[in-house]
Amino acid sequence: MALTGLQIFKLLPNTNCKKCGCPTCLAFAMKLAAGKESLDKCPDASPEAQAALGAASAPPIRAVTIGHGERAITVGEETVFFRHEKTFVHRPGFFRVLDASTPASAIEDRLTDWSAIRIDRAGEVFRVDGIAVVESPGSPEFAPAAAQAAAAHGLPVAILAATTKGAAAAAEPIKDRRPLIVPPAGADPGPFVALAARLGAALVVSGADLDSLAAAAADAARAGVADILLEPPGDDLATLHKHLTLVRRGALERIHPGLAYPVFLRVGAGEFSKAVVGTSTFASIMAVADSGGETWMPLWTLRQNIYTDPQQPLRMDPGIYAIGEPTGASPLLVTTNFSLTYFTVSTELDGVGVACYLAVVDAEGLSVLTAWSAGKFSGDRVGKALRELKAAEHVSHRTIIIPGYVAVISGELEDALGDGWQVLTGPQEASDIGPFFRDVWETARPK
Structure with a gap:
């Protein structure tokens, strides 16, 4: 305690x-x-x-790292039950399942495509966190080849084993990349424990109930397995949710040393609800089978909403962002680096179809009115930020459009910028950007 x-x-x-x-x-x-x-x-x-x-x-939940290098993923080290108590330390990792239905000739292309996925949203990069390779006894060469190819791409690898021999064949060549060995449900844990201890690999343990799960983890630890993940039982979503909750509570209260580990879940094709329960209820790594690809964006977004730090607003990096393909004559707008503000404004700008520049200044992640009232979006601060961002090098004119809610800073901003800059007050709401460009900008734009 x-x-x-x-x-x-x-x-x-x-x-x-x-x-x-x-x-x-x-x-x-x-x-x-x-x-x-x-x-x-x-x-x-x-x-x-x-x-x-x-x-x-020491954190009540042990840290476990899967993979090696820049894309390695660490889970565990959590210290709270509710995010608002402090923060969640590590977001869950989503591993994409790769099975023997993939032709050998297509493994490399598929991994290349998956590893290249990169979606920027609200200051976070969405990407596939790892690959869960399924061992198929009917195709003994598949798992080793797929595991080595995934590791070569720098992706963390989980091996969904069917046999100890197959797990060894897939894990041994990449043991220095810290793979995760996942035994089949209900299998004798002994041989897999011995394999993981010998290779220094992480291991998933399971049990018919929480008592046997904790005992299996404790046995694996005594046998020399340092990195362990728990796979709690749950034939239905309600039971799974209950067990995920009890595991986290038991770990935080240090009820049993066998519960002091991160959690692993298998999510089969069509089991999107299970992935949602896992994401929202303390699962640390999930192997997600999804042939269509439509599962990922909703899960990434859900994870982002839950696992952001409540003490740190989502924020964009300060900079000047191009919307469309602007030229020197295109409009230049400015806003704060609160991510929701940026994405609301940039989405409206993109929808209007007007190519422009959007300058994002550092306001410590606060929205426009909040930043202004806190002195983080004053004319002097915005002017200094625009000079540091070299806004004048992006446009040939000297007109800056500010949010309508802070029209009061226009005079101070003109003085701060100097050099003939003029401030044009934009709309208060992002939804009025279209009419603003049609009715105001077309008349006021520099000739």
């Missing part, structure tokens, strides 16, 4: 030396208990205190 501030205080030197930056050891202990400081800031902490606090402060 996590230690209280007073329990931590008793382990500290109690010298009030202020080396940690806190006025007293008690204040430092309270911050440690709240997770706002780390013990390494106390240079005088004894080895006994370091050991005790290290064990107590």
Whole structure:
């Protein structure tokens, strides 16, 4: 269990030396208990205190990394049940299933296509997180070839095994890429545990109920498997939801060491509801079978909505974004870097069909009115940002269109920009952008 501030205080030197930056050891202990400081800031902490606090402060759910390099995915390390308590640390990984129905000649092309998927939305990049290769005893050469090809693309690999021999054939050549071995449901775990321990691979364990699941994980850990994922039972969505909830609660409350691991789910073709339950209820890695491809965008979007940090607004990188194919004579608009604002405005601009530039300035992720009221979208700040973004190099005119809700900054912005810049007040609502360009811009645009 996590230690209280007073329990931590008793382990500290109690010298009030202020080396940690806190006025007293008690204040430092309270911050440690709240997770706002780390013990390494106390240079005088004894080895006994370091050991005790290290064990107590370790996340209740162990971190597990699948894959190697830039696309490796880490799950676990969660510390809360509800996101608003603090934040969720790692978003779940969606692994696309690749089975023997794929001709050998098409494996490389399919992996190339899947690994190249990249969709930018609200400051996050959507892509396939990994590949779940299905072992087929009738095609023993498929899984090893597919696993090695996926690893060569830098993609994390899960091996949905049918036999220990097949799992070994697929996992051994890529053992340095940290694959995930997933035994078939109901299989004797012993041989798979031995294989994972020998290769240093991650392993999925399962059980008929939560007691047997926790026991299987504890047995695998004692056998030398360091990285474990749990596959909870659930023949229907209600049962699955219940077990996912109980596993997370049991891990956070440290009820059983066998529950202190991330969760794995298999999602078959047509089981979109299961994927939704897993995404919204603590699943860490899901192997998703979807031949049509229509499952991914809704799941990515759902995941983004749940796993963003509630303490950090979604924000765009500051910059000048081209809408369509603008030229030097095209309109130049400015807005904040709140992602919802950007995507609402850019979508309307794209729909209107007017090629233009949209300057996004750093307002700490706040919307237009909120940023203005907080002093983050004043004329001076916007003018400075536009100069830093070199807006003048994108257009041949000197007219900037500002959101209608902050018309009050127009004079200050003209003074801040200087050099003949004029400020044109745009519409208050993004839905009025079309009429604005038709009725206002066409009349006021620089000639």
